[in-house]
Amino acid sequence: xxxxxxxxxxxxxxxxxxxxxxxxxxxxxxxxxxxxxxxxxxxxxxxxxxxxxxxxxxxxxxxxxxxxxxxxxxxxxxxxxxxxxxxxxxxxxxxxxxxxxxxxxxxxxxxxxxxxxxxxxxxxxxxxxxxxxxxxxxxxxxxxxxxxxxxxxxxxxxxxxxxxxxxxxxxxxxxxxxxxxxxxxxxxxxxxxxxxxxxxxxxxxxxxxxxxxxxxxxxxxxxxxxxx
Amino acid sequence: xxxxxxxxxxxxxxxxxxxxxxxxxxxxxxxxxxxxxxxxxxxxxxxxxxxxxxxxxxxxxxxxxxxxxxxxxxxxxxxxxxxxxxxxxxxxxxxxxxxxxxxxxxxxxxxxxxxxxxxxxxxxxxxxxxxxxxxxxxxxxxxxxxxxxxxxxxxxxxxxxxxxxxxxxxxxxxxxxxxxxxxxxxxxxxxxxxxxxxxxxxxxxxxxxxxxxxxxxxxxxxxxxxxx
DNA sequence: TAAAAAAGTTAGTTATGACTAACAAATCTA
DNA sequence: TAGATTTGTTAGTCATAACTAACTTTTTTA
Numbered sequence: 001x002x003x004x005x006x007x008x009x010x011x012x013x014x015x016x017x018x019x020x021x022x023x024x025x026x027x028x029x030x031x032x033x034x035x036x037x038x039x040x041x042x043x044x045x046x047x048x049x050x051x052x053x054x055x056x057x058x059x060x061x062x063x064x065x066x067x068x069x070x071x072x073x074x075x076x077x078x079x080x081x082x083x084x085x086x087x088x089x090x091x092x093x094x095x096x097x098x099x100x101x102x103x104x105x106x107x108x109x110x111x112x113x114x115x116x117x118x119x120x121x122x123x124x125x126x127x128x129x130x131x132x133x134x135x136x137x138x139x140x141x142x143x144x145x146x147x148x149x150x151x152x153x154x155x156x157x158x159x160x161x162x163x164x165x166x167x168x169x170x171x172x173x174x175x176x177x178x179x180x181x182x183x184x185x186x187x188x189x190x191x192x193x194x195x196x197x198x199x200x201x202x203x204x205x206x207x208x209x210x211x212x213x214x215x216x217x218x219x220x221x222x223x224x225x226x227x228x
Numbered sequence: 229x230x231x232x233x234x235x236x237x238x239x240x241x242x243x244x245x246x247x248x249x250x251x252x253x254x255x256x257x258x259x260x261x262x263x264x265x266x267x268x269x270x271x272x273x274x275x276x277x278x279x280x281x282x283x284x285x286x287x288x289x290x291x292x293x294x295x296x297x298x299x300x301x302x303x304x305x306x307x308x309x310x311x312x313x314x315x316x317x318x319x320x321x322x323x324x325x326x327x328x329x330x331x332x333x334x335x336x337x338x339x340x341x342x343x344x345x346x347x348x349x350x351x352x353x354x355x356x357x358x359x360x361x362x363x364x365x366x367x368x369x370x371x372x373x374x375x376x377x378x379x380x381x382x383x384x385x386x387x388x389x390x391x392x393x394x395x396x397x398x399x400x401x402x403x404x405x406x407x408x409x410x411x412x413x414x415x416x417x418x419x420x421x422x423x424x425x426x427x428x429x430x431x432x433x434x435x436x437x438x439x440x441x442x443x444x445x446x447x448x449x450x451x452x453x454x455x456x
Numbered sequence: 457t458a459a460a461a462a463a464g465t466t467a468g469t470t471a472t473g474a475c476t477a478a479c480a481a482a483t484c485t486a
Numbered sequence: 487t488a489g490a491t492t493t494g495t496t497a498g499t500c501a502t503a504a505c506t507a508a509c510t511t512t513t514t515t516a
Contacts, residue, residue, distance in 0.1 A: 047475070050494070067482065111344065112343060119336075239502075263464055273504075465511085468508105469504100471505100472504105474502105481492100
């Protein structure tokens with residue numbers, strides 16, 4: 001392995017940008033990931049992202065043509081994956097050992113993922129016996145940065161009558177996560193699509209002993225595996 | 229309790245300065261704690277500390293007269309104590325659960341102490357069953373910021389023939405901590421002062437089955453309780 | 457007690473990473 | 487395809503927190 005000794009001399013901001021670009025790239029492989037999209041995702045101005053992109057290009061973590069789509073170099077990807085690994089391991093620790101609920105972990109993990117210590121994260125991984133999924137059902141990359149991406153099927157893409165199992169949820173919004181818990185959905189829940197209403201695309205679903213109607217927006221943030 | 233809702237809108241730097249002032253104040257109650265001393269402790273220029281002191285005065289965490297000694301307000305002290313609590317709880321976690329040695333924990337804890345989440349630190353405290361001493365033997369303030377300071381007696385202040393027990397060590401230097409472990413000293417070790425050499429003030433000590441000669445500087449960083 | 461040394465302060469500079477305003481290029485759409 | 491809209495870029499500003507250099511006040515000591 002010609003693995004560069006992970007310099008890791010990045011600022012918190014540089015790390016945040018690399019992770020954001022990575023998330024946007026895996027989230028939407030088809031469309032171009034551009035400067036304004038990144039700015040909106042990070043809730044900063046396009047001028048700020050443009051500036052940072054320049055810096056990350058100079059450091060060879062990012063490349064793109066002028067006015068073109070953003071891409072990560074191997075080193076850039078590697079840094080992003082390590083951040084995601086740290087984020088998800090911390091989330092797992094908070095949920096499984098420190099009584100956090102799945103809607104509480106994100107904000108704290110955003111801070112913890114920037115702690116610089118390889119030993120810390122690898123020992124934490126070992127302490128928890130090498131978990132492979134975080135509390136939201138997302139995969140956790142291993143110490144070598146390897147990970148497997150299941151294709152993401154949203155609940156909203158199913159047809160009436162389909163039966164599926166809840167695999168993971170988008171962890172971006174606290175109120176969404178609270179809502180998911182409140183109605184009684186959890187990882188592995190078996191969900192049947194009872195009806196899709198043409199009028200507003202809302203979806204009536206059945207699970208356990210409950211029946212709920214959820215919006216299209218809700219269903220876009222729930223990822224499932226089709227059972228039948 | 230008219231406890232101000234702990235705003236906690238401090239930057240990492242502001243927190244570092246408050247903690248440093250607190251450490252200098254409890255470390256040396258007698259002498260004045262001044263601007264240059266703080267600068268040296270934090271390894272920044274006196275101009276930098278002077279600047280930051282101004283900001284902390286404006287925020288009412290610090291007070292001092294021009295050219296006078298630095299002091300902390302109650303709120304300033306409270307912030308410093310909470311930082312020390314976080315630092316020491318993390319150190320304890322790293323040592324007791326993640327296989328860190330006592331010379332490895334400081335650097336990582338310096339980062340972890342700035343994570344902002346009351347729930348995180350209180351749950352961590354509870355998870356470890358409310359430890360009262362960190363791996364170096366230092367007290368850990370409780371969730372209300374209460375703590376007890378034992379008078380710090382250094383090994384170097386003892387006389388020939390005295391017997392003492394190792395209570396805590398200064399955690400500032402990695403090489404010092406490694407050295408302490410290497411010669412076989414640990415918390416609670418019973419140490420007998422066998423001889424103090426006039427020439428260079430070096431001290432011959434006996435503990436367990438070992439006899440070692442240590443320098444005055446070494447003995448200044450070892451804190452003990454006198455047994456006889 | 458007067459000169460030297462130490463300690464503290466001020467002014468001005470730098471880098472990071474935000475911002476707004478103005479402008480340029482690319483893409484959509486009528 | 488031309489104009490409108492969206493997207494991307496540039497220039498210039500601000501706050502934070504570091505710095506050096508120069509200067510002032512206080513303390514030490516000869």
